[in-house]
Amino acid sequence: MSARALTVMLVAAEPSGDERGAGLARALKRRLGEGVRFVGVGGERMAAEGVESPFDITQLSVLGLVEGLMAYPRVVACADATAALAARERPDVAILVDSWGFTLRVAQRLRRLDPALPLIKYVGPQVWATRPGRAKTLAASVDHLLSIHAFDAPYFEAEGLPTTFVGNSALSLDFSRADPERLRAQIGAPAGAPILLVLPGSRPAEIERVLPAFGEAVALLKAERPELQVVIPAAPTVAEAVKARVAGWSCRAHVVEGEAAKLDAMKAATVALACSGTVTTQLALAGTPMVVGYRIGPVTYAILKRLVRTRYVTLFNIAAETEVAPELIQDACNGLALAAEVGRRLDDETLRRAQVREQYAALDKMGRGGPDPDDAAADAVLEVLAARKA
Structure with missing residues (x-):
């Protein structure tokens, strides 16, 4: 590799950020070939693109305000290790992906380390939903924002932070190679048997708080529908914890791993x-x-209930301005309520089709069918660097 290769630091602390970081790395490679190298922090997907993380990011998957306070020393230590990596590798640009609390601390350290280093935040905090003051904090900490929502820019540009809308990578997920029959063969599902997909989250705290309620719902649904096949695609960060919990269930659930299996499912x-x-x-x-469920710590929930300004937590529900998919949050996220909502959809094909149509309409509002976010993000990064050089 050329000694003059552009050194890009990518920092992500959660599975969704790891996925975005990997996509951005691939897009930069397509443009620069051997003219780029990567350093930073990430998970399995970024590692596959050449980002060797100095620590395991699963320790940063923190959920809730109270849990965040308890994890603070760990977060600070990891932020210090990230800054030390930057001091050794001397990147030409640092791109901090999602994970507000951790990446903000990294940005502050990198700014002190090298005030001239361009800092780009990829995915801004949802200031339109809660804590609008974070827009000002971010503007004081980084040089540019790559946003995934078309409505982000005014909030951040009002604080003087240049913002480029690149789109949401979740909206460009490629299902062209997904094969439902391959999944059915893998789990031995009889032809025509209904399949319930259970997705309990990618953070350890989500597995602890959400999966028990999901398990209760599954038991109720299976008792009434013995032919129901249950599939759980497990994120790499929590696969072992998911397997351990599901092993104790009274009914069979097929745990599958890997991106291809998840898309098939x-x-x-x-x-x-x-x-x-x-x-x-x-x-x-x-x-x-789908039916959406969520639980967090009671103290965190009480605080967030006062801070959050949107009626819904699911992005396509927010875009649609109505509850397209039922949201069962906190105490409502219990086995009986979840089973009732899922059961209605299992038993009513007309309801399923209507919900899918509404989901698609909401996705269109969110920008489905737009430019590839990985490519748009790569172009934006190179434009920021070109402007700096000029």
Whole structure:
């Protein structure tokens, strides 16, 4: 590799950020070939693109305000290790992907380390939903924002932060190679048997808080529908924890791993029971009707209830301005309620089709069918660097 190769630092602390970081790395490679090298922090997907992380990012998958306070020393130590990596590698640009609390601390350290280093934030905090003051904080910490929502820019540009809308990578997920029949063969599902897809999240805390309620719902649904096939695509960060919990269930659930198996399962599913997050957009794109559930710590919930300004937590529900997919949050996220909503959809094909149509309409509002976000993000990064050089 040329000694003059552009050194790009990519920092991501969660599975969704790892996926975005990997996509951006691939897009930069397509443009620069051997003229780019990567350093930074990430998970398995970024590692496959050449980002050797100095620590395991699963320790940064923190959910909730109280849990965040408890994890603070760990977050600070990892931010310090990231800054030390930058001091050794001397990157030409640092791109900080999602994970507000961690990447903000990294940005502050990198700014002190090298005030001239261009800092780009990829995915801004959802200031339109809660804590609008974060727009000002981010503007003081980085040089440019790559946003995934078309409505982000005014909030950040009002604080003087240049913002480029690049689109949401979840909206460009490629299902062209997904094979529902391959999934059915893998789990031995009889022809015509309904498939319930269970997606309990990618953070350890989500597995602890959400999966028990999902498990109760599955038991109730299986008791009434013995032919129901249950499939759980497990994220790499929590695969072992998911397997350990599911092993204790009273009914059989097929745990599958890997991106290909997840996409196969999304296309094969009759209905999905999903933890709130990026996966809900992916499911909508696959044409899968779903029920959304979520639980956080009671103290965190009480605080967020006062801060959050949107009626919904699911992005396509927010875009549609109505509850396209049912959201069962906190105490409502219990086995009986979840089973009732999932059961209605398992038993009513007309309801399933109507929900899929509404999900697609909401995705169109969110920018489905637009330019590839990985390519748009890569172009934006190179434009920022070119402007700096000029």
